[in-house]
Amino acid sequence: MTSPDSMTVFDRALVRRRRDRAVAEFSDHSFLFDEIAERLADRLEDIIRPFPTALDVGCHDGAMGRVLQGRKGIERLVACDLSPAFARAALGPGNVTVAADEEFLPFAPGSFDLAVSNLSLHWVNDLPGALVQIRQALKPDGFFCAAMLGGETLLELRRCLYEAEMAVAGGVSPRVSPFAEIKDAGGLLQRAGFALPVVDSDTLTVTYSDAFALMRELRGMGESNAVLARRKVPATRGLLFDAAQRYAQLYAEPDGRIPVTFQVLYLAGWSPHESQQQPLKPGSGQVPLGDALKGGGCH
Numbered sequence: 566m567t568s569p570d571s572m573t574v575f576d577r578a579l580v581r582r583r584r585d586r587a588v589a590e591f592s593d594h595s596f597l598f599d600e601i602a603e604r605l606a607d608r609l610e611d612i613i614r615p616f617p618t619a620l621d622v623g624c625h626d627g628a629m630g631r632v633l634q635g636r637k638g639i640e641r642l643v644a645c646d647l648s649p650a651f652a653r654a655a656l657g658p659g660n661v662t663v664a665a666d667e668e669f670l671p672f673a674p675g676s677f678d679l680a681v682s683n684l685s686l687h688w689v690n691d692l693p694g695a696l697v698q699i700r701q702a703l704k705p706d707g708f709f710c711a712a713m714l715g716g717e718t719l720l721e722l723r724r725c726l727y728e729a730e731m732a733v734a735g736g737v738s739p740r741v742s743p744f745a746e747i748k749d750a751g752g753l754l755q756r757a758g759f760a761l762p763v764v765d766s767d768t769l770t771v772t773y774s775d776a777f778a779l780m781r782e783l784r785g786m787g788e789s790n791a792v793l794a795r796r797k798v799p800a801t802r803g804l805l806f807d808a809a810q811r812y813a814q815l816y817a818e819p820d821g822r823i824p825v826t827f828q829v830l831y832l833a834g835w836s837p838h839e840s841q842q843q844p845l846k847p848g849s850g851q852v853p854l855g856d857a858l859k860g861g862g863c864h
Contacts, residue, residue: 573690577647577666579791580688584625584648587787591626591654594785597769601712601829602628602683604767608710608831609637609679616679617641620702622695622711623667623685625787627655634659637679645670646685648787667695672702679703682711684829687744688791696757706838709759710831715766716746717828721816722779722808729808733801750830759834760841767829772822776809779825 587594606629609616615638621629624644633639634657645665646652652664665671667682667689680699689695699709745753747766754762773779783789816823835841 574792575688575690576791577668577688577690580787581647583784583789583791584646584787585650587785588626588648588650588654590785591651591787594782595626595628597771597786597827598625598628598684600769602632604829605629605681605683605710605712605831606632606636608833609633609681609708612637612708615639616708618677619643619679619681620672620677620699621645621655621660622670622680622682622699623647623688624655624662625651625683625685627657627660627662629681629683630655630657630660633681639679643672643677647688668698670695670698670702674701675704676702677704678707680707680709680711682713684712684714686711687713692745693753693756696753696759700758700834700836703836705836706840707836708833709835710833712829712831714744715828715830716744717768717826718744720826721812721824722776725776725808725811725815726804728811729804733804733807744828745830747830750832754832754834757834758837760837762832762834764833765831767831769827769829771825771827772818773825774822776812776823777805779823780805 617638617640619633619637619639619642621627621633621642621644624630624646627644630642630644633642640659642660643663644652644655644660645663645667646655647664647666649664652662656662663671667685668691680703682699686692686695703709747764750764751762754764773782780789812823813821818824
């Protein structure tokens with residue numbers, strides 16, 4: 566399913582290969598996925614209802630499934646990932662795993678009470694279409710809760726690579742993948758047909774010994790650049806050393822370590838159902854606007 570206004574930004578085959586490659590040592594680099602899985606699960610605790618059937622979209626090594634095991638009345642969890650290797654790695658007690666593209670979900674309408682996604686949707690080309698498919702896979706009054714990387718992520722690395730490439734090569738190409746902005750996320754949920762959409766964000770700051778340690782971490786996460794418009798030749802040693810030097814000069818803390826920003830957007834919404842609270846129709850208010858303003862201290 567492809568929405569009319571979708572764009573092809575990412576090389577999805579490359580995303581899959583990089584995830585496949587990351588599986589073997591992923592546990593050494595999975596701190597962010599583990600932390601956000603816990604935060605998503607904590608948000609679900611605020612909802613007082615069980616979710617017997619659940620879908621984990623873009624499961625990676627199954628962190629979300631492990632955190633949800635035995636919680637929220639989940640009796641059956643289906644986990645899917647673009648990477649067949651990750652899908653195998655995510656297999657655990659009480660769940661089923663499937664190798665499936667987030668842009669082409671193979672699930673029948675109305676299959677799940679809950680859908681979650683932990684740091685995967687920022688690699689989707691057709692995000693509106695993927696959200697529509699997730700909503701369709703939910704039963705009426707089913708709940709969707711997701712986390713994805715936002716536009717402030719890796720802002721320091723982005724700046725340093727841009728400035729280094731301008732200095733070394735006299736021009737730039739995308740060296741860090743683009744991320745969604747929080748101001749757009751609520752509209753995407755509404756367009757996908759979710760009711761009562763809510764979007765908020767967290768910013769996590771992590772420190773590394775240097776920019777090369779950060780780049781190794783991103784590779785280990787399977788999160789390195791997969792933009793179609795990227796230069797197909799690897800960055801030169803000169804470019805990388807220049808970027809690392811700039812990073813240290815601009816951002817290094819007193820102990821010499823460099824900070825790295827990860828902005829996480831949290832998306833939540835419900836599959837529509839007649840029992841849900843509905844917005845009032847225009848003109849249905851009971852208090853005239855003029856009377857309301859008189860009592861509000863406006864002059």
